[in-house]
Amino acid sequence: MTLRRLGFLTIGLFDPADPAPGHESLLQVIELGEQLGFDSAWLRHRHLQHGVSSPVAILAAASQRTSRIELGTAVTPLGWENPLRLAEDLATVDILTGGRLNPGVSVGPPMNYDSVRDALYPDTGDVEDFSYERVLRLVRFLRGEQASTFEGTRGIEVFSSRVQPHSPGLADRVWYGGASLRSAVWAGREGLNFLTSSVLKPEPEDGLDFARIQQQQIRAYRAAHPLGSEARVSQGLVVIPTDSASAEQKAKYSAYVESRLPRTRELQGPGMLFSPDLIGTSDQLAQQLSEHAGYQEVDEVVFALPFSFEHEDYVQILTDMAQHLGPALGWSPAT
Structure with missing residues (x-):
């Protein structure tokens, strides 16, 4: 397929001793993305780490420094969230953006749950529902379905029954x-959009062919979705163009990719499979992507930026993506 929409994903690292510059750098990267014509910018959620812990707050700030680029989360783990409160935040930021927000979510217990349960859910930790139902609650509230049994006036205050x-x-x-076939099919049946990334959870019989497994999941998602082949899927791989990179940057990028390659050769943790990072000139990357079975199924992508690079590296990578790689894939920058 010809690439129709090009986005990028970042984690927004910062120095815990001085977090302000890292957050400002992140906002500047989003502004640059809009200037370069990217269709979307996405933030990854990182709790109790030195990355963005509150993407919604960052996107609220970004909404006031941009006017066109869509803003998303990829993803917000709902195990950390109350769907009703999150719905209020998301709706508020969507109003601020003028309808540009794309909330990406996932479910399951919070990472390192045993370590944070008493702080996060001191009274309900053993009975919290971390299933798909948490997503459906959020969607219902965003659609305007009832959140309260009371609506009316008490004293001088007016109350609504919906968010x-x-x-x-x-x-x-x-x-x-989603990373599994089960999640892909469920998202399709529920009519949600689908984010597939550089990590999957294969079935036992799938083997280790990442691209083929991703292709199968995308096809299963669309087969289950009411819109069929028109259902929206975005692929997110780590892709590093080097067209204008300096010799020092190329060496750093290559070392980064090489250091992460061993984890792609066997399943990691609870049966997770990682994709190799892609690096090279835009012409080389376009060729690699055209041969990637997962990429062949999509017409929109959210390429992930390496998480440990410097601001100047992100400027170079995003500029090459917009000016070289995107056009090589058939994409045209937004105006």
């Missing part, structure tokens, strides 16, 4: 970030 503000269309822009 305020209500942002029409936001529920249709919810994405589910």
